[in-house]
Every structure is written in structure tokens, then in C-alpha cells.
Amino acid sequence: MEFFNNFNSTNQVESNENLSNDNYNEKTNNKLLQIVKNPIENLEKNILINNSFFLRFCKKRFNGEKELILNGNDLFRQIEKRLTDIDVNHLLDFLNNNPDDHDHIVELNIQNNEIGSFGIGKMCENGEKLKLKILRLNGNKFGTEASKNIALMLCNNLHIEQIEVAEVDQTISSLIYFTTIMRSDQVKYNNCLKILDISRPNPAYMNNFDSSHFAYLIGSMLKINTCLIELHLQKFSFSCHDIELMLIDGMSNITLKLLDLNCNNIGDHGINSICKWLYQRPALSGLVLSHNIIKSSGARALSFALPFSRVKLLDISYNNINNSGIVDILNTIKKSPCIRNLRLCGNQIGDKSAKVL
Numbered sequence: 001m002e003f004f005n006n007f008n009s010t011n012q013v014e015s016n017e018n019l020s021n022d023n024y025n026e027k028t029n030n031k032l033l034q035i036v037k038n039p040i041e042n043l044e045k046n047i048l049i050n051n052s053f054f055l056r057f058c059k060k061r062f063n064g065e066k067e068l069i070l071n072g073n074d075l076f077r078q079i080e081k082r083l084t085d086i087d088v089n090h091l092l093d094f095l096n097n098n099p100d101d102h103d104h105i106v107e108l109n110i111q112n113n114e115i116g117s118f119g120i121g122k123m124c125e126n127g128e129k130l131k132l133k134i135l136r137l138n139g140n141k142f143g144t145e146a147s148k149n150i151a152l153m154l155c156n157n158l159h160i161e162q163i164e165v166a167e168v169d170q171t172i173s174s175l176i177y178f179t180t181i182m183r184s185d186q187v188k189y190n191n192c193l194k195i196l197d198i199s200r201p202n203p204a205y206m207n208n209f210d211s212s213h214f215a216y217l218i219g220s221m222l223k224i225n226t227c228l229i230e231l232h233l234q235k236f237s238f239s240c241h242d243i244e245l246m247l248i249d250g251m252s253n254i255t256l257k258l259l260d261l262n263c264n265n266i267g268d269h270g271i272n273s274i275c276k277w278l279y280q281r282p283a284l285s286g287l288v289l290s291h292n293i294i295k296s297s298g299a300r301a302l303s304f305a306l307p308f309s310r311v312k313l314l315d316i317s318y319n320n321i322n323n324s325g326i327v328d329i330l331n332t333i334k335k336s337p338c339i340r341n342l343r344l345c346g347n348q349i350g351d352k353s354a355k356v357l
Helices: 002-037 039-045 051-056 072-079 085-097 117-125 143-156 172-181 203-208 211-224 240-250 268-278 296-308 323-335 351-356
Strands: 058-060 066-069 105-109 134-136 162-164 195-197 230-232 258-260 286-288 313-315 341-343
Touching: 051 058, 051 085, 085 117, 117 143, 143 172, 172 211, 211 240, 240 268, 268 296, 296 323, 323 351
Parallel strands: 066 105, 105 134, 134 162, 162 195, 195 230, 230 258, 258 286, 286 313, 313 341
Antiparallel strands: 058 066
16 A cells, blocks of 8 residues: 555656646747847847947938937837946947047947946046037036035036936035036136036935026126027026126126926016016026926016017926916017927916917
8 A cells, every 4th residue: 555655646746746847848948939030039038249239339410420329218118128327338439449430430328338437537537538519418417525426527528518317316516516617706617518408416415406696606607608599597596686696797698599497496586686687688598497486477577578588488388387377478469579499287277378389
């Protein structure tokens, strides 16, 4: 009896082993079939970051110039990978080793990757050799010290005309570097940068962020700067008082054409300060004030100031403007033929404003 029990148990173990082996073989075969069916997909996941890789993402413009687009979100969808510090070395080799082939690359977009302070440090070491006009670094969390290095690099680079360092975990200590290098009263400064985006500083430090002091520094820089034409200052928690401080000196600027104050805390009093500037007919042709707390009295103040200004683009979407404020803005278009782009969505558009439209 014991023999039969042992025999049955042995057969059961063997059968279980056979079943497990069959399952293993079946899984292995399925994996092999996937590799055979999708060879391109599997090659992309294990792709080497080399010259061929970068050439694949180069796009040619109508004028013969090229742009290298390596947006981390797009890369992750295609190869399930984002660029890291190690990849920056290969990227710099690609840009520097064959200047005859790569001189026409004027834009480098490496936003939304995983590039840290080490990779940015390598890039800044070669900062003078970068013959780019546009450098987009948004979304790489490289922090304060790396941001300072980028600002210092701009003092030595005579080619970059547009730089975007938004949402890179900056704090007030690094932001001051960018306002300082754009001042022509410094021993070393940048006089070729036209577009600066330093939006969305590190939210963890916003409780200790002195927005009034920084707004005043921005205004002081604008007073003596003669090269900036676009300035993006999103999510700085600027209040009405901060805007008033910024424009004490900022009103003297003669070159700025676009001011982006999206996602701040600007209300009607801040709009009144901006309107005083518009009455002076500055060079400003674009004003972005979306996602603030502007009400109808602020919209009415804008409607009186716009005919005296050169504003062509006005974005006041997603504020607290009611029907009467919208009507005031729409009526001023008849008096201000310069306006070509008006954004009002996200406000209280009613029957009266709909009729005017």
C-alpha cells in the first residue's frame, strides 16, 4: 500500500514538473514570437545614443537651418527612455565633433528629460562652443546650482538668443543670477539674449519666496536692458503690489514686446498699474494675463488704456470678469484696431457680450 502511495505521489510530482516545463516553454515561445513580430519596437528600446540617433531627430527648416528636438515626453513614447546626464556627453560630441555638418543646428530642445546638475555642468563647460540660437531646458529638475551655471554661461555665449529654464526647481538665489546678467551696468553681462523664460520656480520654496523683492529686481533690470523682447514670468505668485513695484522702473523699458504674467495673483489694482504703462505707449505688443484674479473693473481700465497702446495680443482668459467687463473689452476693439488676437475664454460671457461678438 505504501508503495502505491509513493508511486502515485512520484507520478504527481513528475506531472506537475511537466506542466511547469510546458508553461515555461509556452511563455518562452510567446516572448520569441513577440520579438519576431515586433523587431523594430525591440530595437528602439535598446537603441544606442549616438550620432545616428541624434540625426534621426533633426528637422530641417525652410531656410536650411536645423532643429534637434529631443523632448523627453516624445522620446518616452517612442523608445521608453528619457535623456540622462550620461547622454549629454554624446550630445555634446555630436554638436562639436563635426562642425561642418552640425553648424546649421540652431535649436536644441531637450525639455522634459532627466538631465541633472552633472549633465548641465558638462554643457556649461562647453558653453562658449554652443552655436545655438534657441536652447530649451524646461522640465529638467537640475536645481539651483546648475541654474546659476547656466546664467554664468550666458555671459560668455554670444549665440543664444532664446533660453527656456522654466520648471527646473529654481529658487530666488538662482533667479537673481538671471536678472543680474541681463543688466548692462554689470562688468560682465549678456547683450544678445532676446527671449527669457524663467517661469515656475520650485514650489517647495514659495513659502519663503519674497515675490516683492524679486519683482523690484525684474523692474530694475528692465529699466536698463536693451535686448530682451520677451519675458515669461509664470507662477511667481505676483500680487498687485508686486506688479506696482515691478513697473516703477520697468516702465522705462523701450524694447520689451511680450510680457507673460500667466498664473499669478494679479487683480484690478495691478491692472491699473499696467494701464499707466500702456498710456505711455511702450513697445509692448503682447500681454498675457490669463489665470489671474482680474475682475470687471480691471477689464474696464484695460479697455480705456488699450487704444493708446501698441498691444496686438491680449490674453485675459480664465479670470473673474463678468458680462459687463467683457462688453467693455469688446467695445474697445473698435477704438483699438491694433488688436489682432484676443482671448477671453474662461470668463462669464453672457447675452450682452455674445451680441457684441
